[in-house]
Amino acid sequence: MEGQAQAEFTVENIERALHQLYFDPNVSVKDAAQKWLMAAQVSPQAWQFCWVLLQKDKAAEVQFFGANALYVKISHHWTELPADHYANLRTQLFQQILAFAGGPRMVLTRLCVALSAFALNTMPEVWPEAVKGIVDTFQQASGSEITPSQRCGALLELLTVLPEQDTCNGLCRLAVAIGENHSKVLLESSGEHKQNSLELIKIIMMCTGLPGRYPVDETASDMTFSFWYILQDDMIASEPQVFQEHCAYFIPLYMNLVEIMLIKVQYPPDSEYASWTAEEKEQFRCYRQDIADTLVYAFNLLRDSLLNFLFAMLSTILQQDTKQQEETWQPTEGCLHAFLSIGESVDPEECSDQCILNMFNLIPKVPITHVRLAETTLYTIGAYAEWLNSHPELLGGLIPLILSGFSNPDLTLSSTLTLKDVAQECAKNMQPYANDVLSACQNALTGNVMKAKDSIRLMHAVGSLLSVLPVQDILNYLHAILGPHVQQLEASLNEQPSASSKAIVVQKLNMLSMLFSALDIRRPESEEAEKRQPKPRADEPQPVLLVLQQVYPIVQRLVSQWIADTGVIEAVCEMFKRAVRTLQDEIAPMTTQLSELLVQVYNAIPQSAVLDMAKQLLTLFHSSESLAATMQSLFLQLTSRTVSLFQQGIREHPDLVEGFMSLAGSMLKRCPAVLFQENSNPEALFQCGLMALSFPESHVVKATCIFFAELIGQSASNPLVLQVVTQHGRMLLEVVLKAIGGDAPRSVTDNMADILMALNKNCFQQTCTWMGEVMKVEGFPSQLVNAQQKEQFARNVLKERVNKRKMKETVKDFSLLCRGLYGTEYAAETEFEL
DSSP: OTTGGGOOOOHHHHHHHHHHHHHOSOHHHHHHHHHHHHHHHTSTTHHHHHHHHTSTTSOHHHHHHHHHHHHHHHHHOGGGSOGGGHHHHHHHHHHHHHHTTTSOHHHHHHHHHHHHHHHHHHTTTTOTTHHHHHHHHHHHOOOSSSOHHHHHHHHHHHHHHOOOOOHHHHHHHHHHHHHHHTHHHHHHOOHHHHHHHHHHHHHHHHHHTOSSOTTTTOSOGGGGHHHHHHHHHHHHTSOHHHHHHHHHHHHHHHHHHHHHHHHHTSOOOHHHHHTSOHHHHHHHHHHHHHHHHHHHHHHHHHTHHHHHHHHHHHHHHHTSOHHHHHHTOHHHHHHHHHHHHTGGGOOTTTSOHHHHHHHHHHGGGSOOOSHHHHHHHHHHHHHTHHHHTTOGGGHHHHHHHHHGGGGOTTTHHHHHHHHHHHHHHHTGGGGGGHHHHHHHHHHHHHSSSSOHHHHHHHHHHHHHHHTTSOHHHHHHHHHHHHHHHHHHHHHGGGSOOOHHHHHHHHHHHHHHHHHHHHOOTTOOSSHHHHHHSOOTTTTSOOHHHHHHHHHHHHHHHHHHHSTTOHHHHHHHHHHHHHHHHHHGGGGHHHHHHHHHHHHHHHHHSOOHHHHHHHHHHHHHHTTOTTTHHHHHHHHHHHHHHHHHHHHHOOTTOHHHHHHHHHHHHHHHHHOHHHHSSTTOOHHHHHHHHHHHHTOSOHHHHHHHHHHHHHHHHTTTTOHHHHHHHHHHHHHHHHHHHHIIIIISOGGGHHHHHHHHHHHHHHOHHHHHHHHHHHHTSTTOSOTTSOHHHHHHHHHHHHTOSSOHHHHHHHHHHHHHHHHTOTTOHHHHHTTTTO
């Protein structure tokens, strides 16, 4: 509907919007219609138009919207209704419920929920005996339009939803709390007490299986999930003989739990689901994930029994006629969701392969006519990707199903994720299908169906599959698949930088990144294969290197064009990092070029992504004789630029400080020679570290503490470092003690202890002197500690040179004293939070 956001909330406009929501193929139109309808049902006009929408000549989806709008108004906007309207509203509600007693069922249920909300709002002042009044009204109702059976059915529906969606929650919460806190008592009880325990567990089971759909009709069943975890965890932790005794009692209960989960996990009918708010849909998504976790708990106990049960359920459902399956797809989706949930927990060595084979033999028979059923089917295949590698005979029937999702915009996410998982685990066994898969990928990447993230993800699958092909075939496929995207990247150089051109550049760079991370002809099939024989085809060039050499001139020009844009530079650095991770020392021919590019970018606009990339190169090639000068120059220039930033003021760039401290600490640990070259300046690094220690960000301080611990550790073997530590160590100690005393978050005190330990081990005499001097300063490092406490702390620190745990305990206790928190409940509660 054009101008929908401004349209009046009239019956005609509502019906038009509902038609768009259910039948318009344009997703953006559907979204706009849904937002407008959500606004309509909370508008003041809803009190009037809801009754017109409920007229018998209206479509079912229109009637349902009217009933739901009525419920929303009564439950959430009750104060809008004048008190003298209550009686008339109640009469109208009864009339409508009786009118819809014969169906549609979804409209009847929603009207019953609306009357239930009315009762809750009017009890006990306005309608003191609501339940009796409801029963009397239905008993007295007469008319030829409905049969006695329909009238009783409507009453039963109303009584089902009437219990007070708060009292129910309170009772559930009470039962679950007892069960969670006394699960071992429930397990170990005997005789009469055993029966009582089983009764309590059955009550919790009833709470799990409350009628209605979460979170619209009930909001209590999710409270019980943690109980089922605790109970099975305590069972598994028991001795083997005791565990078997527990199983005799409790495994049937967990099988019953699975049956309930298979019902509660199901989606409502599309017309009902479309009426849910965005928040309700998100709550249901989380609820389904909680059910998935609960099924894993059940699987820990049931193992093959659960797999066989799920197979039997799925097989029974698929024996129905095709039309019935298409109309009621939810049970099929629920069973597959259960298989998906336990996928990562299935160990082929412990569980029968036949159980899973049975399931996979049924998957091609699933009539995939609904997008949610298709999604779950695809995700289920992906969850068993590792298992499928041992059963390649199944791939021929599954790959066409995976590829079919490429043409549907609603399935590109699930299909690309599934192909990524399967290609990564089963690449070797997918060789017979390589041409079909790669052709489908090429078509999908050149079409307009996939979103940017989907196309990026698809490149990972392409890389995994190409890795098992001959090099010449790889290059041919890369030319066909990658060529158009490289051309688009190059074409962007002729455009003025804009948000749209940036999006294209970042997407293409990320596609290359994903390809580089997966395309590796040296990767062994398995760890065992790597032990049996050397890496294959070592004499052939890595395709990633060839691609990188081809695109490097384009990337170099892109960097010049986008040098001030953090997003583009991060994407460039990430692409290089993934290439280096795959190529390792085979990147050597390009290392000088990459180093020069990193320096160019960092000198222009310093960014932490450059430092991270530089750390990768320095770690890889610090011991290479041919690249030693390049590595030393790279580090020296990055350091020089960073030191100048510290001198100018770098407080607003904590990520940059963390990146540099992390780089310097890593170099000190792996290759200190890179730092202490002819033109290096350890004193400047030391001063930068002192400034970084005063940053409020914990991650910066932690990286800096690691740097100082490593630097001080070099003082024993490096006179230049020893000189710097001797000259400025007292200042470092002051900063560390101030941080411990309250200047820094408590979460970094352990890291400060590492610096104290390093000072003790490497320059003990000076540390003793400095400690004595600074602790004499009144009020240092806190007004809340006295001279005796400071002296005791100094003694405890100075005597500890080996045991890091004791040093950290000493520092933590003194820090709490300095902050006035020692021995407080707050300190204990927040120990792992601050």
